[in-house]
Amino acid sequence: MNKLVSSFTAAPLPQGAVARVSLAAPVARLVLRARGDLAALNAALGVTLPSVVGHRAGAGEIEVLCLGPDEWMLHLPPGQVGAVSASCAALMGSHPHSLVDVSGREVTLEIDGPRAAELLTLGCARDVEAIPVGQGRRTAFDNVTVILWRDGPAAFRLDVWNSFAPHVAGLLETGCRELAAEAA
Amino acid sequence: MLLIHCPYCDETLPEVEFTYAGQAHVVRAADPASQSDEEWENFLYIRSNPKGPHYERWRHLHGCGRFFNAVRDTISDRFLTTYKAGAPRPELSSLLGDRT
Numbered sequence: 001m002n003k004l005v006s007s008f009t010a011a012p013l014p015q016g017a018v019a020r021v022s023l024a025a026p027v028a029r030l031v032l033r034a035r036g037d038l039a040a041l042n043a044a045l046g047v048t049l050p051s052v053v054g055h056r057a058g059a060g061e062i063e064v065l066c067l068g069p070d071e072w073m074l075h076l077p078p079g080q081v082g083a084v085s086a087s088c089a090a091l092m093g094s095h096p097h098s099l100v101d102v103s104g105r106e107v108t109l110e111i112d113g114p115r116a117a118e119l120l121t122l123g124c125a126r127d128v129e130a131i132p133v134g135q136g137r138r139t140a141f142d143n144v145t146v147i148l149w150r151d152g153p154a155a156f157r158l159d160v161w162n163s164f165a166p167h168v169a170g171l172l173e174t175g176c177r178e179l180a181a182e183a184a
Numbered sequence: 185m186l187l188i189h190c191p192y193c194d195e196t197l198p199e200v201e202f203t204y205a206g207q208a209h210v211v212r213a214a215d216p217a218s219q220s221d222e223e224w225e226n227f228l229y230i231r232s233n234p235k236g237p238h239y240e241r242w243r244h245l246h247g248c249g250r251f252f253n254a255v256r257d258t259i260s261d262r263f264l265t266t267y268k269a270g271a272p273r274p275e276l277s278s279l280l281g282d283r284t
Binding site: 053054067068069071125126137138139140143145 | 185192193194195197198199200201245246247248249250
């Protein structure tokens with residue numbers, strides 16, 4: 001398993017009254033690519049893979065987001081990676097697929113507060129408010145590919161690649177200051 | 185900004201999530217060895233440059249990552265339709281029907 005390495009140090013992240021940004025605890029991340037009948041993989045993972053792009057599923061501590069017609073992002077506790085990888089690897093002969101550990105690739109920024117959705121419009125051209133609560137999307141934030149999870153009406157998670165995280169965090173900080181200045 | 189409908193995500197999304205990927209329906213010969221130099225040149229380099237509806241490929245790069253096909257009017261930049269890769273080329277008359 002890759003180490004949970006991050007070049008991104010969470011220097012002062014903005015903590016405005018109307019929108020806050022914080023660094024989420026490290027989590028193991030797996031990218032799954034598979035086609036055809038997914039029943040065997042569902043059984044191995046212990047979760048039913050959603051088939052609609054943007055939909056999420058969860059079971060226990062595993063969280064799955066459908067990124068594309070044959071692509072899923074899995075978040076799970078680091079301790080479970082070995083077991084999940086092994087049970088999927090056992091299917092490789094009968095059901096070819098790709099399961100890649102990308103834990104060390106990205107960090108998650110948690111964004112919440114009453115104007116969190118508005119803060120995200122700073123870099124996100126897509127209509128953030130239109131993403132239903134409990135779903136997620138891969139999208140672009142100021143031209144950086146990010147995965148946006150919507151956990152509540154005003155609670156988001158943003159998965160950003162390590163090397164882009166300082167840029168994205170800096171932009172969010174500017175946005176938080178602007179929103180704070182408006183509120184003052 | 186253009187708004188493009190992704191046939192895989194079934195959402196209409198801003199252009200910045202997409203990249204252009206050239207003319208659509210350019211098919212590689214089933215038997216490459218049988219191709220003459222002129223036919224290879226035609227396959228590799230020669231592209232149409234229409235003024236009007238153009239069949240072209242796009243990729244939902246910052247999204248589902250899929251390539252798909254679109255018909256875009258090169259004068260107005262209006263997308264007449266988008267459809268999944270591998271789907272048959274839609275007839276132009278059916279796309280323009282409501283506009284003539």
